[in-house]
């Protein structure tokens with residue numbers, strides 16, 4: 001049986017904002033509003049949804065870069081949502097992140113060797129000599145050469161910089177890597193090279209990924225399971241095969257209808273979403289998707305649908321399936 005690495009239980013992050021002329025009225029952006037998900041050891045869990053739906057905030061809470069407002073995060077059998085600073089520092093070795101913008105995330109004043117080796121310094125791991133050897137090894141793992149360790153970020157292309165970001169994330173032998181839009185800043189031709197590299201490294205080192213992206217084709221390429229987020233909640237979660245072939249939630253159906261299909265004989269009706277995505281500081285009542293849903297029923301306006309298993313391993317939060 002597959003082993004669980006991450007379990008998020010009813011995670012919430014509400015950012016306080018001040019309203020009114022003198023900022024006297026406090027209200028909240030409900031960036032994440034009750035997310036539960038699990039990730040098995042060695043798998044890639046894709047997280048998709050439109051901009052602002054709370055993907056990054058969820059990833060940052062699982063990384064413990066942000067403290068949750070509510071909920072629990074279990075990592076490798078331990079609740080990490082309430083650790084003190086020292087315990088957090090220890091756990092952080094096992095959790096690493098790859099960021100979207102390989103241009104902004106690498107310090108321009110440090111050479112590549114120092115950038116990749118920095119997490120080892122932060123965690124007090126290895127002597128200087130050992131670190132040097134490890135950096136050279138890491139450069140080779142990601143398809144670069146050890147002689148490039150003395151160069152600076154501006155000397156590399158976007159794809160190479162993302163490889164450097166991956167090498168840095170790998171340095172401390174993490175168990176989980178949260179990759180937040182890791183290829184969206186890259187040319188399409190380079191994207192698949194970086195995705196393939198991530199898959200090769202996953203096999204070699206038994207890595208587990210939480211892969212965040214708004215791009216459904218990219219998520220389809222790399223994920224084993226996929227969760228779809230809408231306004232701070234997961235509305236559907238299933239294996240990649242099941243969710244792409246048979247999306248159940250009306251929101252997922254609309255998202256999927258815009259993905260090009262390679263086989264010209266398969267025709268898919270394009271579903272256009274009605275209206276704009278509401279603000280997470282004033283989410284609609286009931287199912288937050290109801291104002292944009294073509295299948296909206298009376299119950300959807302008042303009752304929040306629970307995420308329930310509709311088919312084996314395929315969960316959806318929609319009243320259509322809850323009767």
Ligand SMILES: Nc1ncnc2c1ncn2[C@@H]1O[C@H](COP(=O)(O)OP(=O)(O)OP(=O)(O)O)[C@@H](O)[C@H]1O
Pocket residue numbers: 015029030031032049050051052053054055056057058214280
């Ligand atoms: N520190 C913050 N303070 C206030 N609001 C925030 C903060 N961080 C994020 N938000 C808001 O929370 C919501 C979710 O943001 P988040 O970045 O998690 O979404 P996302 O799905 O990752 O979108 P994107 O792909 O655009 O990054 C957005 O409305 C965002 O403006």
